[in-house]
Amino acid sequence: MRTLIVWGVRWLLLVFFAVQLVACGGGGASQGEKSDIRVAGSSAGVTPFISFLQLQGVSVDQLASIRFEISPKPGSISKPVNVNYPLIELVRRGYRASADSLVVPVFGLYAGYENQVSLTLSFNDHSTQALSASLVTADYTDTAGNHDHPVIRKKRMATDGALGFDYFFIRSGTTTPVIIDTDGEIRWIGVGSTNSLSSTFSGNAFIVGDPASTKLTRFELDGTVATTSIASATGTAFHHNIDPGKQGLLVTLDGVIDGVKAIESSITEITPEGVVIKEWDLAELMARHMRNHGDDPSAFVRPGVDWFHINAATYDPRDDSIIASSRENFVIKFDYASGDVIWILGDTTKYWYSFPSLRAKALQLESGGLAPIGQHAVSITSDGLLLLFNNGFKSNNQPAGAPSGQDLAYSAVSAYMITPATMSAREVWRFDYDQTIYSKICSSAYEAPGKTFLVDYAVADNMTKSRLVGLDSSRKVVFDFEYLAFPCSNWNAAPIALDRLSY
Incomplete structure (x- = not known):
């Protein structure tokens, strides 16, 4: 029993x-094994770097996501473009044409080349299906004669130190932003803009400000474009950077305040959709500080004149503050909520240092350190340092007879440790390329993963050439690309993770 x-x-x-x-x-x-999905065709996008694959099959309804990867050219060191779309994202963007068909935007293609694209289809039961396609693209010619034929001064080699990025984008004065890989190949460009100096990459799209208005344009990587405008009470046009803020993006706008032109002296935080979150009038902020500490601000704060020249800003979450770059004067940190000045770091031989109220907020730079001079592209590194491109160019708009500061013969990248408790600063490291390049205006330096860096010497060689340089974690040169420079046409550049992009 x-x-x-x-x-x-x-x-x-x-x-x-x-x-x-x-x-x-x-x-x-499994669903992947039973799938009847196939590549039914393809079509070209708005530029040779964009195409669309048409998928067909009733099994489309069982998909969870699609990943595409573009095989690198032979000899390429850059990692392949690799992008993942959840099905819901493709549906949201209108690429589900019918119950049994789906369009997949593919971007990051080589121009004038037979691109090999592999697709990994993931299903709801976690099974997968592999597909492949060959996409032949048209040639691309840069009408400005710039980005499509760089001079490779130093080619990236497999034996070089590792880089934490394989792609970067240039904020261009002649086109939309341009994505280039670390082999020097253009991998993306859009249409619809002839100036992207004020731009950033946010939410997997480029956000570009109009230099002639408050129009804000979103360029998707599939080539679609959407436009809105900022409802600023005082702003009239974009200039310089768009940077990360506390809740959104920090933009710099020219404007009119109390009937007087506010030239490059304000910061506005906006959402990526253009909604204003907060505004700082730097003329009012500086004047208030100077008056409260016994100075007459009228000799320093001069509305209607380019007295401040804000060119970059970043949010510091460690103390809820904004760090702003005044090309004419210094780097300044102020409280996000109140606008109270926290510290100032700059060349103490300049005019600003003659005012006691400003001098009282000056950080003491340790001996041997290079002070920020005409700097651009302020940011905070992964280890908490203040990073900037140190142009080395003196002030250009001080009152007649006022000291304009030092004028160097080379430019550098400087990283500083700031100690607010002792009001001191130390230049922790500096990269100056053996003092061989001078880029007096524009330019940038930004960190990528692995403490590697991308440097843009925007106006080298007497403002005729741009140099895009990749540095490994030891700050050794991994690549060095040279382009033509129509003043600030390659204004600023930053790494972009096109090898691991997810929607």
């Missing part, structure tokens, strides 16, 4: 597990 009971229990357990396996798909082929 006991034997019969044991065998009965075993039989029931076998039936139970068999039912579970069938319910989970274990009793038959």
